[in-house]
Amino acid sequence: MFSTSFTWNDFLFLLQGAWVTLLLTLGAMAIGTVAGVLCGLLRALLPRATLPLSWLLDVFRSVPLLIQFVLFNSLKSIAGLNWSAFTVACIVLGIYATAFCTEIVRSGVLAVPFNLRRASRSLGLTYLQDLRYIVLPIATRVAFPGWLNLVLSVMKDTALVMWIGIVELLRASQTIVTRIQEPLLVLCIAGLIYYVMSLVVARLGARLETRWQEND
Amino acid sequence: MIEIDNVHKSFGELDVIKGVSLRVNKGEVVSIIGGSGSGKSTLLMCINGLESIKSGSIRVDGTEVHAPGTDINKLRQKIGIVFQQWNAFPHLTVLENVMLAPRKVLGRSKQDAEEMAVKQLTHVGLADKLKVFPGKLSGGQQQRMAIARALAMSPDYMLFDEATSALDPQLVGEVLDTMRLLAEEGMTMVLVTHEIRFARDVSDRVAFFRNGLVHEIGTPDQVIGNPQKPETIDFLKSIN
């Protein structure tokens, strides 16, 4: 018969790791979304003036995340900052997410037809009111699927933080593998947990999208 | 009163309006006809400051539209404009489309804004579409909604830029009827239109635009019924 030394406690250990993965994703996406909306708006509305910003963000988009983690971690030590590994992870992932979110928001804003903005301004709305009541809501609907993809990809990228010593889902599973020597089983379970977490996020997103689409 | 005085406008090197003067009195309906590219749309947008001008002046009720100190958002409250593309805000219901500006620009209460919106939407025959999103409306209905949206600001002037040109032929009538109603109620209007019969019916004066200039202007019977300039005659022939 099938027998395993994988225990209930091991499973709880994996769930703890999954919790850390979720928290990291949440932290990174909070930073990435707020900063990304800001940078994306600036990029769309002031394309010339913010060109240097796009060069900077390109760096974070193109350098592999692992290198960013290790570099930032050493920078932290050199600068003598007393930040936890979790904070470092959130910041690095947050900046990484910012770089992608900026592009997502920028293309969302640029997708709002100029004629609509002209129509709203003709009603007497100010520049900022037009942004707030016309441009942002429409851009949100356009940008949302891309943003959701970003959440899913950041969730998987959190696995890299084990290199700076955080026990998230993948690291937790490796610890167990080392002990019980059943890599296939443990990795399948870890994979399943990733899958379920992604599924929940994707489903929530899909529900929001259908609600918007019913209106079109 | 709208006073347009020797206005010039260019896009880069391209001179689009080359010295237009036109006066629209309170209660008057003035139609602008003319070929595509003659600067009709541009002139309308200069009137409410959506486009800048190079020289000359435009005054609305004595306020200089393009003076640096003018509160343009305030001025736009009394100048409604309806475009060729109907420009419904897709994320808002019909009612919300019409309520938005009265609430955010005029600061009306939700109740007041809704009352006004329902009144205007009823006026244009959309009372049964309040909770519908614009995507579900026909082009003609969306255009009538755009008219109600402009009217909800209680404007003193209405500008129409080929409001029926993008509509299927069978939907043109309902929008023209709405515009005719407005004219009969005494609204001051400037219409850019290719509907010559309609222009002749509702206008007090008709201006024929050509190459960024008012080429011929007068009563509908003069300009449409008995045009004097050969270019006007050719144009009228070409669209019949």
Ligand SMILES: Nc1ncnc2c1ncn2[C@@H]1O[C@H](COP(=O)(O)OP(=O)(O)O)[C@@H](O)[C@H]1O
């Ligand atoms: N935003 C713009 N930038 C550059 N050229 C423009 C712009 N808008 C209009 N034009 C040009 O100005 C001219 C007049 O345009 P328009 O006022 O739309 O004419 P009409 O409404 O009489 O057809 C056209 O040659 C058009 O190509």
Ligand SMILES: [Mg+2]
């Ligand atoms: Mg035009």
